[in-house]
Amino acid sequence: MPNDFNQTVIDEFRANAGRVGGIFEGARLLLLTTTGARSGAPRTTPVGYLPDGGERVLVIASAGGAPRHPAWYHNLVADPRVTVESGVFTYEAEAVVLRGEERDRAFARAVESDPGWAEYQAKTTRVIPVVALREIPAGPPDIxxxxxxxxxxxxxxxxxxxxxxxxxxxxxxxxxxGLAAQLRVNCLTVCQGLRHHHEGEDAMMFPMLGKRRPELAPVLDRLRDEHLAIAALTARLSTLVDDADADPRTILPEVDRLLAELESHLAYEEEQLIPLLDG
Known part of the structure; x- marks a missing residue:
């Protein structure tokens, strides 16, 4: 069973689609459910994560620099099939412990992004593990x-x-x-995720709505055009961010331009489509 603190975070996370307050406010957080190595029972723990491209996320078994690995790490080593709750999606994943240079590069990125990881490593003689959680495809998304x-x-x-x-x-x-390496990964990952979301709407939701509601054609045409415009902005941002010497002062106006276009698009889509989808 989770301790009282973890259970409070878990309850708040699930009640607010991944948003929590307190010490985790504004942090990247997920709920990781492993199978107890001894009990065989499901064990859920809130853990911080790092984006690592569109296919996986990374979690670090720091335990605050404690001398022993956290229980969730021992559990996933015994059974690498885990469940991940992102706040929006819930999915099954395979946990892979990174080794050698791959682990060291990932941990170095984490330290560059947040020196607290180095402080945890300095407190213990164990090598703090880095674990990749790779989603196992399983049909329509679970929300x-x-x-x-x-x-x-x-x-x-x-x-x-x-x-x-x-x-x-x-x-x-x-x-x-230049931007920190992990920040470049964060930005490229969220741009990739947005592109995939829009491609899914273009391929599935919009054609379905168009067949059922022909009068929606002007709305759907506008949304498709906005997808193309936003794709151009994300492509430009990705190109800038992919440059190791990119200056944040140059990139920030591009981010603001993208966010303004994106918010206008999302608000219009919600206004026009959500009442129909729920009706």
């Missing part, structure tokens, strides 16, 4: 908090807003000079 199709769209949009807001804040507080 447990959604009460309706329209609500699912809103939750996905809010998740996109939250991720871009985190990236914008990270860029804004960066000093002059």
């Amino acid at each position: 447990p908090a959604a009460k309706s199709v329209g609500d699912a769209v809103r939750l996905i949009h809010d998740g996109i807003r939250r991720e871009f807001a985190l990236v914008r804040e990270e860029i804004a507080v960066s000093g002059p000079g």
Whole structure:
């Protein structure tokens, strides 16, 4: 069973689609459910994560620099099939412990982004593990908090807003000079996720709505055009961010331009489509 503190975080996380306050406010957090190595029972723990491209996220078994690995790490080593709750989506994943240079590069990125990871490593003689959680494809997305199709769209949009807001804040507080490696990964990952979301709407939701409601053609045409415009902005931002010497002061106006276009698009889509999806 989770301790009282963890259970409070878990309850707040699930009640607010991944948003929590206190010491985790504004942090990247997920709920990781492993199978107890001894008990065989499901064990859920809130853990921080690092984006690592569109296919996986990374979690670090720091335990605050304690001398022993956390229980969740021992559990996933015994059974690497885990469940991940992102706040919007819930999915099954395979846990892979990174080894050698791959682990060291990932941990170095984490330290560059937050020196607290280095402080944890300095407190213990064990090598703090880095674990990749790779989603196992399993059909349509699972959005447990959604009460309706329209609500699912809103939750996905809010998740996109939250991720871009985190990236914008990270860029804004960066000093002059090149972007940190992890920040580049964060930005490229959220841009990739947005592109995939829009491609899914273009391929599935919009054609379905167009067949059922022909009068929606002007709305759907506008949304498709906006997808193309936003794709051009994300492509430009990705090109800038991919430059190791990119200056945050140059990138931030591009982020703000993208966010303004994106918010206008999301608001219009919600206004026009959610009432129909729920009706």
